[in-house]
Amino acid sequence: MKKQLEQYFGCKVKIAEYKNKLPLPIFMTMRDIILVEMYGVSFAIIDVMKETELSIAAMKKQKAKYEEALQCSVAYAVALNSISMRNALVKRGVPFVALPGNIFLPFMGIILQDVRHNQYAKADKMMPATQMVFLELLYMGDEDSMLKSEVANKLNLAKTSITRASAQLEAMGLIQQVKSGTEIAIRRNYPRKEYYENAKTYLINPVQKVITIRRCEVIFESFTAGETALSQQSELNPPSIKECAIYKGEEVVNRLEIVDARSENPDACLKVQLWKYNPFYFAREGRVDPVSLACTFQDNEDERIEVSIEEMLEEL
Structure with a gap:
């Protein structure tokens, strides 16, 4: 932390671990407390990075107790799991340090925002995991929401993947993240048609x-795709060679x-399409889902296919 703070602020930073006893509840004294001095200002950083269920309201309430006991300003070392969490901390006036790049120290007049994170979140195109989360919400009811943990489990996504995907969709203005008990829920910002229309350029x-x-080479589970799948849902003639899709990471691919x-x-x-995400999660009636199918024709200029896609999506 010392080296990162010195790089950001271009000054010498003194850091020391606080080891004295504090007249506070035991759970508050068990946290790591770091004393920091820079630009002639002293303050304390309370480490709550592993406390994922700690609410912002509790942080603000405990901050006052820490400041009274330590006789200095207090900030929290946090692990930001979303843009909405960062914004909520700022709105509630809770100082925090989330390295690298996100620092909110209002008592020093310092606000740093990780430019790299924002560029990543607002990328021109979705990541594969982002598109999976987008599709999961697309095919839900308009009023429904889901816990991020439920989405991650359903789509077999790692915690970091669901966090980045949610942040990217939020930065694109497609979803919102809301507190639901001790967890975070996500929901669409628009009804299904608007949601899709606003997302088209990112897909x-x-x-x-x-x-x-x-x-006859090998038997494996796959889903009808390409013009074959489109012909089953429109008046388009099927191609001479049948097309299907499987996830590129399937073991059978190497065989x-x-x-x-x-x-x-x-x-x-x-013809086997190797997909960047697993078509299994959204397939229906043995075919890849309609929106993903439409995305596979992004560079196609065949008017017959364009008309067939429009008809298919209109039904959706």
Whole structure:
């Protein structure tokens, strides 16, 4: 922490661990307390980074007790899990240090915001995990919300992935994060059609790569995709070679033998789309979901396909 603060503020920073006893409840004295001095100002930083269930209201109430006992200003060392949490801390006037890059010390007139984090959150395109969370909310009812932990479990996403995905969707203005007991819930900012329309420019093509194999080569679970899936939901004629989709991380991918479709019987071939996220989570009736399917045709200029996609999404 000392080195990071010196880099940010360009001055010498003194740091010392506070070891004296405080006339406070035991749970408050068990936290690590760091005394900091810079620019001639002394203050204390209380480490609550691992206390994920500590509310902002409790932090503000305990801050007053710490300041009375320590006789100096107090800030918290926190782990920011969302932009909304950062904004709530600022709104409630709770000083905090979340390194790297997010520092709110109003008693010193200091506010630093991590520019790299914001650029990442407001990226021009969604990350694969972000698109998964987007789709999960898209296919829910308009009034519904879900706990981030539930979304993570349902989509098999790591805690860091759901945190980044939620932050990106929030920065895009598509969702809001709200406190629900001791957890964070997420919900759409718009009804389904508006939600999709506002997100269209951010959506990515989920297809990483397309390979062609012999149909009889290996048996694996897949979902109808591409023009094959679109033809099942519109008047579009099916392609000569059937198309399907699987997640690029499936073990079976390494066992697939690629062939040249030009030298094979089309009826004996299968085009396999390797997806950046698992189509299983949103597939319906053996096909990839409609919005992801539409995204796979982002660079397609065939008018027949454009019309078919519009018809499919209008039904959605």
